[in-house]
Amino acid sequence: MRVFRRSGEVRTRTEPPLGFTDHDSRTHFSDVAGLDHIVAELRDLVDYVSDPGRFERLNARPPRGILLHGEPGCGKTLLARALAAEINVPFYFVSATSFVERFVGLGASRVREVFENAAADAPCIVFLDELDAAGRRRSDGDGDREFDHTLNQLLVDLDGFFSAPGVVTLAATNRPELLDPALIRPGRFDRKIRVPLPDLDGRLAVLRLHAATRPGAADLDWATVAAKTEGRSPAELANLVNEAALLAVRARCEAVRWVHVELALERMDAWDVVH
Incomplete structure (x- = not known):
């Protein structure tokens, strides 16, 4: 897991086991071409962390989760990197494949670790890349118990009732049809944005x-x-x-x-x- 922070920002907490790396992203929204309508959707998050009072006056809450989906190479990760540079809060970059483990309880503990650290840094953004690796649809029969434990923990941490205030999740996948319906419902991912091939x-x-x-x-x-x-x-x-x-x-x-x-x-x- 990587954390993107503004240059000059000092972190006093001890480094978590997954390993954090400070990085000053040089990619901004101005470096994203042909996706103006999606940039406009993501600017809601930038506006919220810079001026939350404007939202609170209308009792409008930003989306707790935004799911970006589309063909490979369409700019989903690029958009996340640009958001990291635009927003003045910690930005957690996590590959969902790092949650997938065969050892009992390890995947779920990694999910907890990500969101516990994010909660301590709130307000912040958590970006989960390749979400389908850990969030694929559960089967009706006997499934992978360790995978189910990991997914259940992810559902709990993403739920609007249990998640920490100020933690917004951004996720990306090339295969939205593989995702479990419970994972992508409103309250976990309030906004789903298709990143299309450019016209x-x-x-x-x-x-x-x-x-x-x-x-x-x-x-x-x-x-x-x-x-x-x-x-x-x-x-x-x-x-x-x-x-x-x-x-x-x-x-x-x-x-x-x-x-x-x-x-x-x-x-x-x-x-x-x-x-």
Whole structure:
């Protein structure tokens, strides 16, 4: 588990067993392209911790949990990293796979440890990546008892009745259909946000964002590239721009040219054939 904190913030508590690392995230909402509507949803959390009185005057409580779901590479973890930089509270980054253990009681104790430390740091954000690893739907027959203990502990700690005030949970999964219904009900995850593949305008925004840090020749037309990359994720588009830059370096060019982008597109298509 990792904790993201603002630079200069001092922690006086003893390091917990899972191991915490202070990290100053350099990714902000301005570094997220094509997902403006989702950024707007997450700004509720930023606004709440910066000015909770505005919410309290209307008796409006922020969502206790937000579930981000969508295809791999669409920006779920990127959004969490950006939130870490935007919000001025401790940010706990936890992979749900770290809860999955075969030893009796260990998975449940790790869940308790995360939320106990988060409660001591409240207000704070807990980000659970790959939630389906620990929150998959329980079977009707004899299941994995240790897995059930871990999931039950997670249900208890996420429940609005038992959870500590000021602890907001953000989670991500590529497979929301695998999650247990009890886990994703309101009160545990009040808001479920699908992170979609970018549309034409979104793809163009992503391409321009990553191209902005690389010298480009006058013949580059990212609008044409956006039109040719329908169905591509932001991660694939970022890799495309970087691949074009690597090809320009190999050709000893001072700027990325259209020929390098075309070669990068061919490589992307060839990779699809391999898979």
